[in-house]
Amino acid sequence: MSKANSGSATPLHSVRSNVHVDDLGITSILSNRGITINVDHEIDSDEAKILALGYKQEFKREFSLWSVFAVSFSVLGLLPSVAACFDYQQLVIGISPVPWILAIIFITSVALSMAEIASAFPTAAGTPYAVSQLAPKKYAPFFTWITCFSNWMCQITAAPSVDYSCASMMLALYAYNSSSYSPTTGHVYGLTTGIQVCHAIISSLPTKWLAWFNTAGTSVNMLFLVIVFVMILAGNKRDEINPGATKFNTNSQAWGLTNQTEYPSGLAMLMSFLGVIWAMSGYDSPFHLSEECTNASVAAPRAIVLTATCGGFIGWMFMLAISYTLYDLTAIADDVEGLGQPFVSYLSQILKKDLVNAAMAMTIISGFFMGCSCMLAASRVTYSYSRDGLFPGSRWWKKVSPLTQTPINAVWINFLLGQLLLLLMFAGDVAIGAIFSVGGIAGFVSFTMPTIFKIFFNRGFQRGPWHLGRWSTPIGLVSVAFVTTMIPVLCFPTVKGIDLTLDEMNWTSLVFFGPLLLVTIWFLVDARKWYHGPKSNIDEADFVYHSQDVLEGVENEKVNSNVYTKGSH
Numbered sequence: 001m002s003k004a005n006s007g008s009a010t011p012l013h014s015v016r017s018n019v020h021v022d023d024l025g026i027t028s029i030l031s032n033r034g035i036t037i038n039v040d041h042e043i044d045s046d047e048a049k050i051l052a053l054g055y056k057q058e059f060k061r062e063f064s065l066w067s068v069f070a071v072s073f074s075v076l077g078l079l080p081s082v083a084a085c086f087d088y089q090q091l092v093i094g095i096s097p098v099p100w101i102l103a104i105i106f107i108t109s110v111a112l113s114m115a116e117i118a119s120a121f122p123t124a125a126g127t128p129y130a131v132s133q134l135a136p137k138k139y140a141p142f143f144t145w146i147t148c149f150s151n152w153m154c155q156i157t158a159a160p161s162v163d164y165s166c167a168s169m170m171l172a173l174y175a176y177n178s179s180s181y182s183p184t185t186g187h188v189y190g191l192t193t194g195i196q197v198c199h200a201i202i203s204s205l206p207t208k209w210l211a212w213f214n215t216a217g218t219s220v221n222m223l224f225l226v227i228v229f230v231m232i233l234a235g236n237k238r239d240e241i242n243p244g245a246t247k248f249n250t251n252s253q254a255w256g257l258t259n260q261t262e263y264p265s266g267l268a269m270l271m272s273f274l275g276v277i278w279a280m281s282g283y284d285s286p287f288h289l290s291e292e293c294t295n296a297s298v299a300a301p302r303a304i305v306l307t308a309t310c311g312g313f314i315g316w317m318f319m320l321a322i323s324y325t326l327y328d329l330t331a332i333a334d335d336v337e338g339l340g341q342p343f344v345s346y347l348s349q350i351l352k353k354d355l356v357n358a359a360m361a362m363t364i365i366s367g368f369f370m371g372c373s374c375m376l377a378a379s380r381v382t383y384s385y386s387r388d389g390l391f392p393g394s395r396w397w398k399k400v401s402p403l404t405q406t407p408i409n410a411v412w413i414n415f416l417l418g419q420l421l422l423l424l425m426f427a428g429d430v431a432i433g434a435i436f437s438v439g440g441i442a443g444f445v446s447f448t449m450p451t452i453f454k455i456f457f458n459r460g461f462q463r464g465p466w467h468l469g470r471w472s473t474p475i476g477l478v479s480v481a482f483v484t485t486m487i488p489v490l491c492f493p494t495v496k497g498i499d500l501t502l503d504e505m506n507w508t509s510l511v512f513f514g515p516l517l518l519v520t521i522w523f524l525v526d527a528r529k530w531y532h533g534p535k536s537n538i539d540e541a542d543f544v545y546h547s548q549d550v551l552e553g554v555e556n557e558k559v560n561s562n563v564y565t566k567g568s569h
Contacts, residue, residue: 002288017043018544021052027052027120027462029534034546037538046122046296051121054536055387058400060207063293067211068286069303070218070511075282075377076311077162077370079225082279082318083363084165086342088436089275091333092494093268094258095249095326096394097319102269103276104312106482107219110444111283111308113479115301116472118287119464122296124384125534126287127151130450132533136457142523143449144533148385149519151446153512155288155378157439158281159199159371160192164425164432166367166497167191172341176348183340185425192422195368197409199375200415206404207292217369224362225314231351231359238350242327254323260333261494270489275487281313283307284447285377286398288384299468325350378414388534415432430505437490437508448483451476497502 019037021030030037030052037051047057063071093099114127121130128151132144170191171183202213228507239247248254261268286303290296326332327349332342339345343363386397393413401408425432454461455476468475492508523531 011436016041019043019048019051021109024049024052026052028052029132029536036544036546037097038396038542038544045388046294047246049122049297051538053121053129054534054538055123056537057291058405059292059407060126061292061294061296062207063211063289063299065293065295065299065302066288067215068293068299069306070110070211070215071289071373071376072285073305073311074214074217074221074369074373075285075523076280076307077373078279078284078311078318079221079228079313079363080162080165080169080367080370082315082322083169083341083343083367084162085275085279085436086332086346087275087417087433088278089272090322090326090329091342092260092275093265093272094256094260095323095329096255096257097316097323098255098257099269099272100276100316100319103273103557104280104316106478107277107280108308108312109475110447110470110483111304113472113476114284114287114447116173116463116467117450117454118290118299118304119301119466119550120462122290122300124288124291124380125388126284126381126384127446127450128385129534131453133467134450135451136453141528141532145390145523145527145531146516146520147449148388148390148400149444149516150442150449152381152385153515154281154439154442154446155374155381156414156417156444157241157380157421157435158236158374159196159414159422161278161435161439162367162371162374163192163195163199163418164369164422164435165311166195166364168341169344169360169364169367172344173364175339176337176344176360177353178354182338189422189425193419195371196375196418196422198368198413201378202372203411204401204404204406204408210406214369214373214376217373221366224366228359228362229321231355232325232347235352235355236325236350237352238325238327241349241352245327246406248324249326254320258329262496263492264314265385267489267492271494272487273486274437274440274490276315277444277490278436280308280311281375281439281443282377283311284289284443284556288377288380292380297464298466301464322346365563375411375414375418379407379411382410382414387411387537389531392421424511431507432541434507434511438512441487441490441508441512444483444486448480452480455480504516 017039019039021028021035021037022032026049039051043051046061050057089099112158117127117130121133124127128144128147131147132140135143167188168183176184193413203210236247239245257265257269259265259268261271263271274431283304286293286300286307290300293299326346331349332345337345337348344360347359351359362472368497382397385391386394391397397407397413399407399409421435424435455473491506491509493500
């Protein structure tokens with residue numbers, strides 16, 4: 001044992017394994033500093049990587065590739081998502097599946113680029129951690145800060161928007177079966193709150209139970225999606241329900257565009273991408289669960305790609321069924337039946353009552369599982385950012401329950417924030433609709449930020465075992481161009497000129513850019529003094545520095561000349 005600079009003896013720690021950070025080929029907050037991390041137990045490659053990234057292994061790795069995919073596919077929730085997004089696609093550009101095809105091509109490019117990033121930085125912090133390592137060093141804290149809050153806004157709006165849609169469908173189904181009932185805003189809020197409470201309780205359970213629950217949820221989602229798809233085609237009775245109608249639409253009717261906005265059709269089609277973007281959101285979930293899955297640097301990116309590609313194709317097939325069977329789009333837009341939910345109105349045009357009830361029941365159950373997965377993913381994001389000291393009260397939100405080994409506090413603060421967001425429904429349909437488009441924009445900003453810096457400001461990016469090879473830059477450029485185009489488009493209202501009133505205004509700009517402006521001011525005024533990006537939560541005593549150079553500017557660092565090797569000491 002050697003003497004430290006202060007002359008005091010440096011204690012030896014019991015060591016069974018050690019991680020030589022610079023030998024793992026990982027760009028992290030600890031790399032290029034000559035650090036070895038001593039660990040008092042045997043570790044595997046997954047724990048070695050998360051330690052090299054600067055974090056302790058606090059969760060059990062009980063998610064497999066399939067269970068991680070199960071969570072992300074459940075978050076995708078294609079059946080309830082398509083049902084919830086009629087307002088943002090069919091009621092904007094019509095029933096054609098063309099917008100879905102085009103949107104999926106670009107959304108998949110975003111997912112592929114993010115998957116490559118996830119392989120290189122397999123941590124629950126997700127894209128902000130990557131930004132901290134890829135952005136120009138001088139500005140990295142600011143861009144990491146912005147990416148964190150953008151991604152966080154995407155996550156905390158997900159569960160409330162899904163649960164709101166689920167509650168709306170439940171009450172619409174009740175109204176469909178009871179002509180004397182008409183849902184009120186208070187009813188929707190109360191039911192949504194009940195669903196949120198259930199999801200918060202479930203998301204607080206141990207990881208093993210969550211893995212089982214989400215696997216079951218994905219199986220249910222897939223099964224119900226297939227059943228409803230078959231019901232729409234095989235159970236189609238629109239020629240009997242609507243006298244004089246044909247059983248299916250012609251090709252020209254099914255594939256034609258019906259512009260229901262005051263903008264040119266091309267712009268209207270871009271606006272309708274919101275329905276696809278929101279329906280497809282969730283493919284980032286494996287990134288945030290990478291600290292809970294085995295072989296994370298491969299499983300997480302594979303799950304991202306599987307979610308985007310499989311979800312995109314299956315969703316398109318479902319849209320195809322709708323385009324050939326929907327009867328009267330105008331009646332749905334005008335809500336002639338007073339149901340308040342377009343998907344229920346659509347089903348009532350083509351299916352007998354018993355089948356409508358069955359299809360909606362399966363859609364609602366799928367939506368319940370989807371909302372639970374959204375809350376689970378959001379809690380991991382809040383936990384990981386609190387671990388870096390991002391939020392006021394971070395010391396509370398980063399706590400991991402010793403009983404369940406899950407971040408229960410993060411779950412419940414997200415629940416409270418979700419309840420506040422849901423108050424927007426009392427300001428009208430357009431106001432509550434902003435949480436859908438905010439989720440789309442916020443997600444896109446956070447998903448694409450590391451790709452921008454990887455392409456244009458590469459600070460020595462070391463790709464992980466899953467990568468795009470020579471296609472990395474071309475695909476990245478396509479994803480960046482798409483996101484840059486879509487951000488302003490998603491802020492457009494569907495009407496303009498004298499028709500644009502407060503009730504018809506798209507409040508996305510205020511709900512997203514307002515908070516983003518506030519956190520920017522917060523950073524410039526105060527946070528820049530103390531926030532420097534992700535920070536390690538590993539005990540300093542477990543670090544061994546192998547170079548005197550890295551000690552400069554580090555307070556209270558102690559030099560230990562012993563070079564630890566694997567084994568007991």
